[in-house]
Amino acid sequence: xxxxxxxxxxxxxxxxxxxxxxxxxxxxxxxxxxxxxxxxxxxxxxxxxxxxxxxxxxxxxxxxxxxxxxxxxxxxxxxxxxxxxxxxxxxxxxxxxxxxxxxxxxxxxxxxxxxxxxxxxxxxxxxxxxxxxxxxxxxxxxxxxxxxxxxxxxxxxxxxxxxxxxxxxxxxxxxxxxxxxxxxxxx
Ligand code: GAR
Numbered sequence: 721x722x723x724x725x726x727x728x729x730x731x732x733x734x735x736x737x738x739x740x741x742x743x744x745x746x747x748x749x750x751x752x753x754x755x756x757x758x759x760x761x762x763x764x765x766x767x768x769x770x771x772x773x774x775x776x777x778x779x780x781x782x783x784x785x786x787x788x789x790x791x792x793x794x795x796x797x798x799x800x801x802x803x804x805x806x807x808x809x810x811x812x813x814x815x816x817x818x819x820x821x822x823x824x825x826x827x828x829x830x831x832x833x834x835x836x837x838x839x840x841x842x843x844x845x846x847x848x849x850x851x852x853x854x855x856x857x858x859x860x861x862x863x864x865x866x867x868x869x870x871x872x873x874x875x876x877x878x879x880x881x882x883x884x885x886x887x888x889x890x891x892x893x894x895x896x897x898x899x900x901x902x903x904x905x906x907x
Contacts, residue, residue: 722748722797722906727804728755730838732762734802734823734894739769741899748906751796754787756806783811791816797906801860802898805837810862820860821905823898825890827872828856832865842886850877853886855893857901871901 724742728735732753739750753766753773766773780786788811791799801808801822808820824832826841831853836844845853854874859867873896875889 721746723751723794724748724798724800724902724906725752725754725791725794725796726750726800726802728753728760728762728802729757729805730760730762730803732760732765732803733891734898735762736765736769737895738800738802738899738902739771741903745903748903752794756781756804781806781809783809788812788815798902800902803838807834807864808860808862813860813862818859821870821902822858822860822865822867823894824856824858824865825853825887825894826856827852827854827874828858828865828869834864836865839883839887842883842890845877845886846881846883849879853877853890855890855897857898870905871897873897 726735726738735753742748742750750771753762753771755762755773755775758775763773776787792815799816799820813820826845831841831844852874854872856869857871858869861867873893875893877886
């Protein structure tokens with residue numbers, strides 16, 4: 721059995737989708753959700769889905785902290801960042817090299833970097849009159865949104881699309897592709 725730990729900071733719709741996808745499969749499972757936000761909606765989802773969840777603070781995320789110890793102990797096959805907004809510290813990247821992936825709601829290298837997340841990305845795409853956008857799934861390195869790209873999927877953006885319309889298209893791409901890409905990495 722391959723084991724996944726998901727890190728999320730907010731709503732957790734991607735995390736829930738991944739959990740559901742792998743509940744139908746025998747060889748891969750989501751064993752834990754970790755969040756830096758004790759008020760994140762993802763925690764309610766975990767309760768409903770009967771999945772273990774832990775929230776942690778900055779101290780726990782430091783080199784000698786409990787997050788590092790827990791991850792070393794659990795030794796997951798893959799760590800998935802699904803809307804996780806803190807930067808992953810170098811000690812974790814070194815210990816889990818090529819085992820941490822992230823999803824970004826744009827076609828990197830466009831619209832990446834610190835402060836570029838969620839709605840801010842879609843607002844920038846709209847403001848710049850882009851005709852297409854999409855999602856990027858990539859390995860995580862020490863720089864925000866700069867690790868090797870594993871997968872991208874595109875969608876069109878029309879003049880009349882609102883920021884919410886763009887967000888909905890991205891959400892759909894994420895729901896369709898993210899679990900499948902995870903499955904292919906682990907197979
Ligand atoms: C997703 O759209 C994800 O791509 C984005 O946050 C959203 C989380 O939604 N991630 C980033 O912007 C990272 N830079 P969710 O909590 O409902 O899964």
